[in-house]
Amino acid sequence: MQILLVLIVILGGMGLSVEAGLLGPLGSQVGELWATLSIFGVGAALTFFLMLFFSPRDSPSFFSQPPLLLVGGILGPIYVVILTVVTPVIGIAMTMIGILAGQVSKSLIIDHYGLFGTTERKIDNKRIIALFFIIAALFFMAQG
């Protein structure tokens, strides 16, 4: 059962790469912003149905939330546009590793200072070592 779930999560990760792989060529044909809209348009439709049928019935309104928590949607397009611009130039694998480097270093900073209401946690040596190896991987990838 556990193994099956792990496999499904791996498939989920593969889906993310396929998404990036579809975006690059699409963006060079119809333009980066249109390609981004295709993701958010279809995604909004799909998650609308998920929300409609599977959300807890008594979940609080967006308008009861602090506005800062709602800006996630503005950051999303930045990420997708970057994917669309970058993948045709440096390839999917290198893009994914660059993204990973950004995520790990940013999460170190977020955790360290407890930004955005996360619990404060001192810089973690293991994550720094991980970041070091990710950067090494970027260098190897750059050599082709």
Place this chain on the structure above:
Amino acid sequence: MTLILMVILAIIGGATLSVQAALNGRLGGNVGVFKSAFLTFSVGAVVTSLLIFFFEPNHTVTLMNVPKWQLLGALCGVPYIVIMVVAVQRIGTAVATVAVIFGQLCMSVLIDNFGWLGNEAIHLSGSRISALVCLAIALYFIHSSSKSIAQNAQ
């Protein structure tokens, strides 16, 4: 030069993504994951539409006349959200994080190597394999760090 610029852009993209994940994690905890995912996608669609209205130059090819399979990106991204909701509680964040990154890397190396989905082929080479070894080590450290974080949280 373009290479470095593009890698830096990708790193900025990753940083943006993790800020978004931190915000959405909190919002999801308050209003429910699907509701927060819907907000992300719909606000994203609105922002992108505005940008298109004012900044997008004309293209001869549009979303309406590319092959339909090219529009399936979101169908590969949205299941990820659902899978994580279901899986994280049962297998834990540490394993789930590593499994996602593992899947991403395998698939991206495959797409590059074979030039799938209309991408330019970048073949697997000695230095690409060295990069993957470095990532395997990085994944090990990410796993053990997430594991100790999860233990502290309990």
